[in-house]
Amino acid sequence: MVMKEQQQANVFACILAGGRGVRMGNPDTPKQYMMLGSAPVLIHTLEKFCTIDRFSAVIVLCPATWVQQTQDLIAHYGIDDERVVVIPGGVDRNETIMQGIAYIESRDQLDDQTIVVTHDAVRPFVSYRMITQSIQQAETCGACDTVIAASDTIVSSTSGTTIDDIPDRHRMYCGQTPQTFKAQRFSQLYRQLDTSDKNQLTDACKVFTLAGDTVALIPGDTSNIKITYPQDIRIARAMMDDATSAPAPAIASVPADEALHA
Amino acid sequence: MLDTVYRLVEPRRFEPVEVAITPGEHDIVVRPSYLSICRADQRYYQGLRSADVLSAKLPLALIHEGIGVVVQDNSNNFAPGTRVVMIPNDPATTLDDARVCLDADSRVGLHASCASDIDAKTFCRPISMFHGSDCDGFMQELAVLPSCCVETIPDSIDNQIGPCIELLSVAYNAVLQLAGGSIPAGATVGVWGDGNLGFLVALMLHVLYPQVAVVVMGKHASKLASFTFVQQTVNSALGDRPPAVNYAVECCGGRGSGDGIAQILSVIQPFGEVVLLSVSETAVPIYTRTVLAKGIRFIGCSRSKREDFTHVIELLSAHPELRTYLSALVNDVRTVRSVADMAQAFEADAHNPMGKTIMQWNV
Numbered sequence: 001m002v003m004k005e006q007q008q009a010n011v012f013a014c015i016l017a018g019g020r021g022v023r024m025g026n027p028d029t030p031k032q033y034m035m036l037g038s039a040p041v042l043i044h045t046l047e048k049f050c051t052i053d054r055f056s057a058v059i060v061l062c063p064a065t066w067v068q069q070t071q072d073l074i075a076h077y078g079i080d081d082e083r084v085v086v087i088p089g090g091v092d093r094n095e096t097i098m099q100g101i102a103y104i105e106s107r108d109q110l111d112d113q114t115i116v117v118t119h120d121a122v123r124p125f126v127s128y129r130m131i132t133q134s135i136q137q138a139e140t141c142g143a144c145d146t147v148i149a150a151s152d153t154i155v156s157s158t159s160g161t162t163i164d165d166i167p168d169r170h171r172m173y174c175g176q177t178p179q180t181f182k183a184q185r186f187s188q189l190y191r192q193l194d195t196s197d198k199n200q201l202t203d204a205c206k207v208f209t210l211a212g213d214t215v216a217l218i219p220g221d222t223s224n225i226k227i228t229y230p231q232d233i234r235i236a237r238a239m240m241d242d243a244t245s246a247p248a249p250a251i252a253s254v255p256a257d258e259a260l261h262a
Numbered sequence: 263m264l265d266t267v268y269r270l271v272e273p274r275r276f277e278p279v280e281v282a283i284t285p286g287e288h289d290i291v292v293r294p295s296y297l298s299i300c301r302a303d304q305r306y307y308q309g310l311r312s313a314d315v316l317s318a319k320l321p322l323a324l325i326h327e328g329i330g331v332v333v334q335d336n337s338n339n340f341a342p343g344t345r346v347v348m349i350p351n352d353p354a355t356t357l358d359d360a361r362v363c364l365d366a367d368s369r370v371g372l373h374a375s376c377a378s379d380i381d382a383k384t385f386c387r388p389i390s391m392f393h394g395s396d397c398d399g400f401m402q403e404l405a406v407l408p409s410c411c412v413e414t415i416p417d418s419i420d421n422q423i424g425p426c427i428e429l430l431s432v433a434y435n436a437v438l439q440l441a442g443g444s445i446p447a448g449a450t451v452g453v454w455g456d457g458n459l460g461f462l463v464a465l466m467l468h469v470l471y472p473q474v475a476v477v478v479m480g481k482h483a484s485k486l487a488s489f490t491f492v493q494q495t496v497n498s499a500l501g502d503r504p505p506a507v508n509y510a511v512e513c514c515g516g517r518g519s520g521d522g523i524a525q526i527l528s529v530i531q532p533f534g535e536v537v538l539l540s541v542s543e544t545a546v547p548i549y550t551r552t553v554l555a556k557g558i559r560f561i562g563c564s565r566s567k568r569e570d571f572t573h574v575i576e577l578l579s580a581h582p583e584l585r586t587y588l589s590a591l592v593n594d595v596r597t598v599r600s601v602a603d604m605a606q607a608f609e610a611d612a613h614n615p616m617g618k619t620i621m622q623w624n625v
Contacts, residue, residue, distance in 0.1 A: 240280040
């Protein structure tokens, strides 16, 4: 009997590189454009995703005002992977993911098996293992989150002044990215939410848990830090080999003679 | 690109560090998949090397025996997804770089014979680099290697024996040193040492020279029992005397090297050849009167070249029984997901008297 080869699902990466305050000279420059060693944070993240053969496209979603500069940086740092595309993101995290899914749909590659791997651009230490394991889990389970066990005790408070509850720490995890799931299912569930529900979402996997869908967990890593605050860049540099974390300009820039090429 | 490298920072302690890697135009990026622990790795891990050596070499990512999957190839020779064995002996950064190196001022210290011979460069310390000793080994998230340092593995060779190709290639290279690569039929070759290396050397002699008698000398009955394919085993611990041999390969290593060489000199025929293949950490006395009287030749050898890997892969493909013997040598396969798993794999391996510990690399 001839076995029919199972067709693999299309897999897309969505690198979430949004953020506010992206204006020329703004001191609050998004951290994904800050230098970490020899390249901006975003470039390190993007290079890791480009090592994964499964991706049909690696979609970088950044502020509309920064699309051209992001393309310049990608070219400047020698990423010539034709799968990389840069498009504007949305007003928040999940709207940005929806923009990515809309792009996939515009390529006629969205079906009920299509998988999207969403990842914070400001987590440059994401590993090859996390990305591939995340895809494998999403293929079998439908949705997958990356977590590490909580090392601090989690305290719950509604008022912000007194404690409601201290959950058992052994059942608590800290969410990281990648978050990976079936794109069409996410889109369907997200569209069903009202504005109030959407405003309460801080992450994509909650869209699935609100609907009662199972979300699998894969282990992240304490090294998979999110560069949120200025001091995080210092921590990130401290994690790097001395030889490769040499001081560099704080903000990525393209040399004048290479910038803004046609 | 950022790459997490798991370096030994001091004996028995691994630490991850992020390294920015920039693959060159001839380089390949490999995701390691199965790695094998060698005695040389254990000497670093357990702190058995001298304090000076440890101080000079550490921090260092260990492991030079491994296979992986190509994830990026700037040389356009290997498609992403291709399963490859990683060749740890990098004769120069790339073949092109080697030529550049030869033409540049950096040739200071380069031996004249190395300047025109890429094989000689394999053993030339000024420019060759051995992963896991001179530079980081394969305990990395992603390994960057020049395209000359990977070789495709056929489907017939499974993942668990794949990492053994490196050690087998060393055994193959050693065996070819004897008699100019053509041991005459009817000759007797003695293998001193009943560990992994002795097993693979005996196996290579068995496959390459079916008309040659192979005799293995050891001290452990339980290990010698594994050498089911040789003509004779001799247990020195029981006072058994080795037969006369025409050629010898010394695979004892450590403190056993001296005793092994002494025994070889006592039984080897005049004009015999001896390959020294194992490592002693201290100077070993050699009774030179016998060496001179018999006209013995010693050949030092512990590395292998790309062509050795290629030939070993061909042999493994052509000889299913060779794959079976290798499978028997793999006595522990451990999934490694964390730094703690790495240490546990090394600790477990340290207590194995024989056989290979394989790490399924999943960090």
